[in-house]
Amino acid sequence: MVANSANRGFTLVEVLVTMVIFAIIGIASFQVLNQMVSTEEQSQKQRDQLERLQFSQLLMQQDIRQMVAKPTRPSAMEITHQYLSNDPRYFESDGGVLAFVRSGFDNPGYILPRSELQPVVYRLWEGDLQRVTETFVNDRSSEPSIQTLLEDVNELSFRFYRSETGSRSNQDTEEGWSDSWESAGDLPQAVEVTIGSENFGTIRRVFLIAGVGQLAVDDSEGDRGAN
Template identity: 55%
Template sequence: MSAALIKANQRAFTLVEVLVTMAIFALIGIASFTVLDQMAKTEQQSKQAREQLQQLQFGLLMMQQDIRQAVIKPTRPRGVEVVHQYITNDADFADSDSGLLALVKSGYDNPGLLLPRAELQPVIYRVQDETLQRLSFAYVNDRSDQPVVQDLLQGVQSLQVRFYRQSQQAAANQGLNEGWQGSWQTRGDLPAAVEVTLQTRAFGEIQRVLLTTGSTTDLAATDE
């Protein structure tokens, strides 16, 4: 075999062939990176959505339990006069950007009164900086200590609360939206149900109707 034939068979790639090959590998790399980056972003968005959903479910569960355990307990919200209004959405009751729900709940066990707190717990739900918060206090009529503040759900734009009155309860307040009313001013009883509406960035409007015990028996009016 001649030297010229051997040299022809061993011919190297041309510059154009090298550039085309590099361009093909670059395109494959860019496409792979785009796919992986999109998958990572999708996973992150899914994780955030799951966390927000878990926060929403937990927040509504906390609110449901507190409303279900609401009790008839006279309070001294301003430290002087005794008030027999046992559940309220009055925005002046606490500092809230939009909406409020306040009540006193039972189920706060303190066996043998060994812990420095009462067995009844004042609870306030409010919105601060687009965060739904739960405030709880150690004693019903002693606000000298700072409350425990628990952040429940981010991205909450507003909290709205309405109350449902049963037909056998004070007929004078009937007729608003078939028993629903925007505030609860009645002395001596609780509403049959509480409607909670959250306006959120992630889920839009969320509305739940939560039942109370409907108790009409006063607890002792002594301070705790």
């Protein structure tokens, strides 16, 4: 008696073909899923990098805008009236450096033994854009706070714009942009910051300094408490 073909089971070849088809579908699905996860990770990494870039630009803008003409004692002895420095000989950096004193260092009611002035240094160190701050303007006894703002940075440079309304001692200095700032008793009107990044290319921003032309902060001001 001939068996009913409708009740006949799968042959070995049919089973193998089915297994191959399911294996191909599984591999393809895994590859698609893996690609989606990889794309999401790359997108998240790029978003994080963009957020860090935006934060670093905002922080630099706030710091530079609040730059003040504050006499300092770099050697803890002699007072200098050079309120801003980009001399890499005085600050360790693999590229450009920008050092100054800013206002707005919150201290409500002076409950802390320090002023509202804070020394800030921007530098390039081992591929990182760093912001280095001290608690006191003229006291370097404590360890500085080092904050990494951006990674994979290969260039950091600054330029300075001098207006025609500088101090009396610098009236003969030419107005315009300069790669260095060596003027005593003056602050620039604006600072141009150039950052070379492996992730974003070359970024160039110009930040204005608020209140340029105002009287210098007295050396005794901001020296409350241990400052």
